[in-house]
Amino acid sequence: MNGVLITEYIDKGCLLGHIVQGLVMLEPYLCKSGFEPEFVMHFKHLIASHHGESEFRAAREPAKPETFVLHNADNIDAKLAQCRGLLPPSERE
Numbered sequence: 001m002n003g004v005l006i007t008e009y010i011d012k013g014c015l016l017g018h019i020v021q022g023l024v025m026l027e028p029y030l031c032k033s034g035f036e037p038e039f040v041m042h043f044k045h046l047i048a049s050h051h052g053e054s055e056f057r058a059a060r061e062p063a064k065p066e067t068f069v070l071h072n073a074d075n076i077d078a079k080l081a082q083c084r085g086l087l088p089p090s091e092r093e
Contacts, residue, residue, distance in 0.1 A: 019059055022047050042066075050074050 016024075023044060030040050045067055051058035052071040062068040 017057060019048060019051065019057070046070055 026044075026047070030043065033040070035043075042064065045060065045063065048059035049062045049067045050070050052075065053061055058071075062071050
């Protein structure tokens with residue numbers, strides 16, 4: 001790429017959403033990882049629940065402390081990105 005960030009959703013993003021896409025993309029790596037099945041399930045739960053609530057398109061609500069923390073970190077990051085978007089380009093950094 002030439003340094004341009006593309007932020008539009010592609011068809012997969014619109015049809016599946018990034019949660020499902022993330023789980024599908026990671027599956028081959030998790031299968032080859034040799035991790036215990038319980039750890040793999042925990043990792044998948046992190047991805048599936050990072051939106052926090054079904055109202056915000058989470059596949060599942062956080063069920064472990066780590067998933068709750070990840071959801072809140074993701075939420076804060078999204079809110080900061082929205083705030084940065086309101087600033088003139090010269091003040092975004």
